Amino acid sequence: MCISCYEEYRKENEADFPVPFTKQMRTLANLIDDFYEDWPVGGALHNVLDDWNLGDKDIRWCLENIREDRKDPRVQQIADQLLKLPMAERYEALKKLEVKE
Numbered sequence: 001m002c003i004s005c006y007e008e009y010r011k012e013n014e015a016d017f018p019v020p021f022t023k024q025m026r027t028l029a030n031l032i033d034d035f036y037e038d039w040p041v042g043g044a045l046h047n048v049l050d051d052w053n054l055g056d057k058d059i060r061w062c063l064e065n066i067r068e069d070r071k072d073p074r075v076q077q078i079a080d081q082l083l084k085l086p087m088a089e090r091y092e093a094l095k096k097l098e099v100k101e
Contacts, residue, residue: 003098005052006091016088025093028081032097035074044070045078054090059083
């Protein structure tokens, strides 16, 4: 994952931070952590989870372009949860995973 992406976003959007770590963000982080057990480089969500392309368009692109051998029901669950969060919370949820590693 790209912690420098988080730092750049935070610098450009200082008014959106700090972000409290919500139950929704914790649920998402746990789901992603579980997903990485089977897909250590992010699987069908590599562009989102490993490259931190967290925009709605990027998330939807991953959903529309899943290869048959990378289908996993958690992909849709993660995407749905990401799409519900404001951008700053998306970054904070992934940052929580980055710091843990």
